[in-house]
Amino acid sequence: MDGHDIDDRQSRTDLFDVPPEESPSPTSRSERWYRTLDVWVLSPLRVAMTDWRMPVGATILTAFVVLGTVGVRLISAPEVSEAPVYTGAFRGGIGAITTSGGWIDIVSLSLGETGFTLPWVALSLPLGTDRFGQDIARGLVHGTPAMLKMALAGAVFATGVALLVGTVAGYRGGVIDTVLMTITDIVMTIPALPLIVLLAAVYQPSDPFVIGVLLAIDNWPGLARALRSQVLTIRTESYVEAARAMGLSPGTVLRRDVIPQLMPYTLINAANAARAVIFESVALYFLGLLPIGSTFNWGVMMNQAYQAGALSNVDRAGHWLFAPMCLLVVFSFGLIVFSQGLDRVFNPQLRARHSKAVGYDDETGVSTGD
Structure with missing residues (x-):
């Protein structure tokens, strides 16, 4: 076999030889869990x-x-x-603390000598009562x-x-x-x-x-x-x-x-x-x-x-x-x-x-x- 024939075959082989792509690294279990999450x-x-x-x-x-x-x-x-x-x-009876219903009453408060009184809010009956x-x-x-x-x-x-x-x-x-x-x-x-x-x-x-x-x-x-x-x-x-x-x-x-x-x-x-x-x-x-x-x-x-x-x-x-x-x-x-x-x-x-x-x-x- 002639040397030129060997070189031609080698060149044709190199022409079609494609280096394989690098395979992706496997995904770890934590990365898969994060992707799903x-x-x-x-x-x-x-x-x-x-x-x-x-x-x-x-x-x-x-x-x-x-x-x-x-x-x-x-x-x-x-x-x-x-x-x-x-x-x-918000018009329930005045009381310091009412525990039966889990609510708390806040009684009236005065601000010193000004004579201004905050309206008390009875949280014991925030929406009032019915006829019963x-x-x-x-x-x-x-x-x-x-x-x-x-x-x-x-x-x-x-x-x-x-x-x-x-x-x-x-x-x-x-x-x-x-x-x-x-x-x-x-x-x-x-x-x-x-x-x-x-x-x-x-x-x-x-x-x-x-x-x-x-x-x-x-x-x-x-x-x-x-x-x-x-x-x-x-x-x-x-x-x-x-x-x-x-x-x-x-x-x-x-x-x-x-x-x-x-x-x-x-x-x-x-x-x-x-x-x-x-x-x-x-x-x-x-x-x-x-x-x-x-x-x-x-x-x-x-x-x-x-x-x-x-x-x-x-x-x-x-x-x-x-x-x-x-x-x-x-x-x-x-x-x-x-x-x-x-x-x-x-x-x-x-x-x-x-x-x-x-x-x-x-x-x-x-x-x-x-």
């Missing part, structure tokens, strides 16, 4: 802090949850004739657990049924889709208020969880139809088709590839469903269409105030009616702003932009991390 916890928190609605809504709802769980254990229940009837807000001489503030505290239970039961039932019906109908299609959507349309066309009144009159529910489910019985059809429309689009995606071609079961495909994409919209509607259940329950209790003697909540307080003539004698008993009404407005406001904040938290572009473990191109709006 940043993507699923830290970046959503950063997004939440960029909008005032999420912190405000979360603070309001947390305060009500603490009030309905811890507050009822620390604050004693109101008692009949514990104070003069129809005592106005019961502390309204402590009544609101002990009426909160029932409201939270009804809101939770209604939100879980409405979103759970809607998620089940919408995903199965949209993913399976065919006869199953037709049957489920026919049932959904039938429930949607039934008048909600007469149905709820009829069920409440027949069963006379007293458990707040049962009442929440009854009130949410007409809240799921609209969400089910919306989720079905989204599933019809998602099931045509390439990764869903690949999962089905690999032989994965429908339940696995729904759990891994379909339902996670529906959760942002579902959670936002869950907050709206809870707000609707709260409004409906208070309205029905106020009108006396739900059994009043078996439970105690804000709607029962408003019903008692109305029956006692709070509207006709606002100067004397108006605070009894307006106190639970104001609390209802604050709770509803918290649910609204919290659901609006969730819309930004579940936005994938915003989460990628605020993530330190995943790169983000501000010009293209596309995540550059793996």
Whole structure:
């Protein structure tokens, strides 16, 4: 073999020989944990802090949850004739310290020779009393657990049924889709208020969880139809088709590839469903269409105030009616702003932009991390 042939072969070999790229160093376990924590916890928190609605809504709802769980254990229940009837807000009897209800009275203070006296504020009766001489503030505290239970039961039932019906109908299609959507349309066309009144009159529910489910019985059809429309689009995606071609079961495909994409919209509607259940329950209790003697909540307080003539004698008993009404407005406001904040938290572009473990191109709006 000639030397020139050897040199030609060597040059051709060198031409196509490409030095191998250096393999990336393996990611340590701590880095993987930090990446997971940043993507699923830290970046959503950063997004939440960029909008005032999420912190405000979360603070309001947390305060009500603490009030309905811890507050009822620390604050004693109101008692009949514990104070003069129809005592106005911040006008309770003077006393140095009152320990029965966990409140403290601050008596009048004088500022030396000026003769100026600060008006005393009786924190023992911050919202006054009703016609039974019961502390309204402590009544609101002990009426909160029932409201939270009804809101939770209604939100879980409405979103759970809607998620089940919408995903199965949209993913399976065919006869199953037709049957489920026919049932959904039938429930949607039934008048909600007469149905709820009829069920409440027949069963006379007293458990707040049962009442929440009854009130949410007409809240799921609209969400089910919306989720079905989204599933019809998602099931045509390439990764869903690949999962089905690999032989994965429908339940696995729904759990891994379909339902996670529906959760942002579902959670936002869950907050709206809870707000609707709260409004409906208070309205029905106020009108006396739900059994009043078996439970105690804000709607029962408003019903008692109305029956006692709070509207006709606002100067004397108006605070009894307006106190639970104001609390209802604050709770509803918290649910609204919290659901609006969730819309930004579940936005994938915003989460990628605020993530330190995943790169983000501000010009293209596309995540550059793996």
